[in-house]
Amino acid sequence: MSKSCPKCQSPMQEGYSLDNAHGGARTVSSWVEGEPKPSFWFGLKVEGAPIAIESWRCSRCGFIEQYAKG
Numbered sequence: 001m002s003k004s005c006p007k008c009q010s011p012m013q014e015g016y017s018l019d020n021a022h023g024g025a026r027t028v029s030s031w032v033e034g035e036p037k038p039s040f041w042f043g044l045k046v047e048g049a050p051i052a053i054e055s056w057r058c059s060r061c062g063f064i065e066q067y068a069k070g
């Protein structure tokens, strides 16, 4: 599967956005429904089911397009 940039029509590379969690654990950024609510213990209180974000980056202009497929 390949995509082209909607801004400059150059090829886009598939990737993901890296999330450096507290303690250095590396994970993939996720999309969660609703507003972010602070939690004393965990940084944020997550009530919904997180969906991993698929991220495409244009190799020419740097535009990033993201998809959260459920």
Ligand SMILES: [Zn+2]
Pocket (backbone or CB within 6 Å): 005, 006, 007, 008, 009, 010, 058, 059, 060, 061, 062, 063
């Ligand atoms: Zn582009």
